[in-house]
Amino acid sequence: MSERPKIRLFVDHPLEEGERVALSRDQANYLFNVMRLREGAEVALFNGADGEWRAEVAEAGKRGGVLACVAATVAQANPPDLWLLFAPIKKARTDFIVEKAVEMGVSRIVPVQTEFTNSERIRQDRLQAHAVEAAEQCGAVSVPEVTELQPLAKVLDGWDARKLVFADEGAAGQSPSLSDVFAEAPPPAAILIGPEGGFSEVERTRLRGMEQVIPVPLGPRILRADTAAVAALTLWQAAAGDWG
C-alpha cells in the first residue's frame, strides 16, 4: 500500500503505459495550486476500467497540465452488483449517504422520492461529483453511477428479478439471523432505505407484496437514514458481498 501515491484522481481517459492524460482546469488547480505538486511528482489515476496507475506530472501549468502513466499498480476491481436506493434527506446527510455508499462498495446509487420524502429535487451532478471524490479518497478504482431522482413507485413498476432488501422498522424480529437473511440476497441485489418519517402504509404494503423483497428490521433503536444505510450495506457486504 505504501507504494501507492496518496493523491488519487479519477479521470475519464484510457490508462496504459505511456498514455498522456490532459487535466481539467479544476484538476490542475487542485494538483498544482492546492497540493503544490511539481513536474515529476507522482499521482495515482483510475478511470473505472483500467485499474489504478502510477502517473507522473509531465507538464504543470496554471490552467492545465499533463500526467504520464508510468505503471499499473492495482488491478481493476468493481464492487458487487449492489444498488442503494434511498430517499434524499437534508443536504449534509444526503452527501454523507453518497460518500458512505461509495466506501462500502455499491455499483449504483438511486435517489428515490417516497410519499414522506421532503426533498423534491436533487442536484444529480453535484452528488455524482461527490461520489467521485469519495472514490478518490477511499482507494476504490471505480465510481458508482448516481441516477436522477425518481419516484419510488415508478422504480418499482419496472423492477426485474433483482432482490430488494428493505429496511423496515415495522418488520418483526427474524428467527433466522440477520446474517442469514442478507445471505438470501446475493448479487444482483439492492437495498432500500426510507426517509426519516418511514414509508407510508401504501408503500409498505406494496413492497411486502413483491416476491423480490426481503424486509429486515435493523435493531431495537430508531436509526437515522444515514446510519441505516451503512448498517444495511455492512450486513449485505459481510453476508453476500466482497467482505466475505
Place this chain on the structure above:
Amino acid sequence: MSERPKIRLFVDHPLEEGERVALSRDQANYLFNVMRLREGAEVALFNGADGEWRAEVAEAGKRGGVLACVAATVAQANPPDLWLLFAPIKKARTDFIVEKAVEMGVSRIVPVQTEFTNSERIRQDRLQAHAVEAAEQCGAVSVPEVTELQPLAKVLDGWDARKLVFADEGAAGQSPSLSDVFAEAPPPAAILIGPEGGFSEVERTRLRGMEQVIPVPLGPRILRADTAAVAALTLWQAAAGDWG
C-alpha cells in the same frame, strides 16, 4: 409507537407516577420558546434507569418549568455491555461517531489517544451532551457514558478479560465468516477503531499479542474511521448484541 410523544428529554431525576420534574433553564427554553409547548402538552422523559415516561407540562415559565410524570410508556432497556474505543478525529466526524455509537447501542464511549491521533484533547462535556441529544432523538432510554481522552497504551495496561475487537486494515481475510468472528465476542466486549492513519506497528503488535483481542478486516476498501465504527458496531450487534 404513535403514543410516544415526539419530544423526548433526558433528565437526571427519578421518574414515577406523580413525580414532578423541575426543568433546567436550557430545557425550559427549548420546550417553551423553541418548541412553543404550553401547559398540558406532552413530553417523553427518561433518566437511564426508570424507562420512558409520558409527562405533562405542569408549569411553563421563561426560565424554568415543571413536568409531571403521568404514565410509564417504555420499560427500561439498556444496550448490551459494549464499549466503543476510537481515536478522535476532526470535530464533525468525532461528533458523528458519538451520535452513531448511541444509535447503534453501546454502553460506554471511550476516546483514546493513539500514536497517529491528531487531536490531543477533547471536550468531554460537549461530547457527553452530544450523546444525550442523540439518545433523545433515537428513542433510546439510556445514555452511554463518554469518558475522558486517555492514551491507548494506558487503557490497554488495565485491560481485563473483556473481548476487544480491533478493526485492523492489515488483517488477513478470515476463513470463518465475519458474522462468526464477531459472534466470538459476546458481552462484555469492546470495539477499537483506529485513526485515519491507522495504528502504528508498535500498537498493532501489542494488540495482536493480547489474548482478549480479535483482529478483523472490514472489507477491501479503505473505510473512514466513522464508517468503520458503524460497520463494526453493526456486525457486533447482529452477531452478539441485541439485534439478533
